Amino acid sequence: MTNRSRAPWRVAEFFAGIGLAGTGLRAAGLEVTWSNDIAKAKHDLFRRLNGKIRGHRYIVGDLGKLSSSDLPYDSDLAWASFPCTDLSIAGTRAGLHKGAASSTFWHFIKALSALGDSRPRLIALENVTAFATSHSGRDIASAIRSLNGLGYSVDILSIDARHFLPQSRPRLFLVGVSGAVLDDGKAGSIRPKWLDPIYADPSLRTHRMGLPELPPLRTTGLAEILEQVGDGDDRWWARERVAVFIESLSRAQRARFDALLAGTSYSYRTAYRRMRDGVPRWEVRSDEVAGCLRTSSGGSSKQAVVEVGHGTCRVRWMTPMEYASLMGAPSASLSGISDHHAYSGFGDAVCAPVVEWLARNYLVPVLESAADDSPQDTWALAG
Known part of the structure; x- marks a missing residue:
């Protein structure tokens, strides 16, 4: 050899x-x-x-x-x-x-x-x-x-x-x-x-x-890799979509979410959509790390980013650049690369x-x- x-x-x-x-x-x-x-x-x-x-x-x-x-x-x-x-x-x-x-x-x-x-x-x-x-x-x-x-x-x-x-x-x-x-x-x-x-x-x-x-x-560090997405950015979900997100949470998930919502500082979490007893539900992680990234094979495979606190909540999809940072490539240049190919890669x-x-x-x-x-x-x- x-x-x-x-x-x-x-x-x-x-x-x-x-x-x-x-x-x-x-x-x-x-x-x-x-x-x-x-x-x-x-x-x-x-x-x-x-x-x-x-x-x-x-x-x-x-x-x-x-x-x-x-x-x-x-x-x-x-x-x-x-x-x-x-x-x-x-x-x-x-x-x-x-x-x-x-x-x-x-x-x-x-x-x-x-x-x-x-x-x-x-x-x-x-x-x-x-x-x-x-x-x-x-x-x-x-x-x-x-x-x-x-x-x-x-x-x-x-x-x-x-x-x-x-x-x-x-x-x-x-x-x-x-x-x-x-x-x-x-x-x-x-x-x-x-x-x-x-x-x-x-x-x-x-x-x-x-x-x-x-x-x-x-158990922490998610906030450090998140991109700064401004208030007017259309990547943040509309109020009606966020309401549906919150409504889908299970009782235990909702109790955890409400505690974060009442917090005096913003917390950042990731969430997956999963089928539970035949019903699609969002599940928010309890810690400040991302769940395991997956390939892009439909909306349910992507993670959402949740910003919650001060009585307010915003939700959006995780960005390709955040995917890159979570995989150890924070300096990656993704200009001109489709979101689908970045998520999959x-x-x-x-x-x-x-x-x-x-x-x-x-x-x-x-x-x-x-x-x-x-x-x-x-x-x-x-x-």
């Missing part, structure tokens, strides 16, 4: 989308040299956000149909944020094998296999936490077993973006390492107990790397600060250790 002896470490980004994983990886000192995604619209947004990156190649096309000459043969790390549609509890739950979208994971495995001895030393997968329970755990076991077959031992981590940003966005990360692995056996909050059955499965080759504590979970991405933390504390140390220990084809754990 690929084993270069020095940085900058080279990364191939599969299912790259708009490239936010790459943003986090580059912030940690890694060099993203190859990207692939099937969606041209996401590639267009990638170019808007990143411009031309020297030495970087982005291939738009179906991964399952790429020729061998298009594959990245000189990468140290392969990152893959493959589709969650068939794994998420909000999706079909068709699974890793039967789901039309999530089954593209196997195109990734096929590509790794085609690389042969040029496979990267390190693999990182990202998906929703429901991946761990899809088909009673059989899907994630199948994925780990396929990586084991290619020579990788696998570690499983659960990280919420709320450690870094005012957005509740828990995600699962699988890190595959080639060669002999020294396991420090540590669990902790980054490997919650519901992952124990995976580590306990004797048919799977897994390991645990010692990692530092994550920053505390945020950012809602379907991975939070850049989470990737940067994982890269600095796990991926880069493993690559550095692997380079130092290459004659023995092993790496030591930090602990």
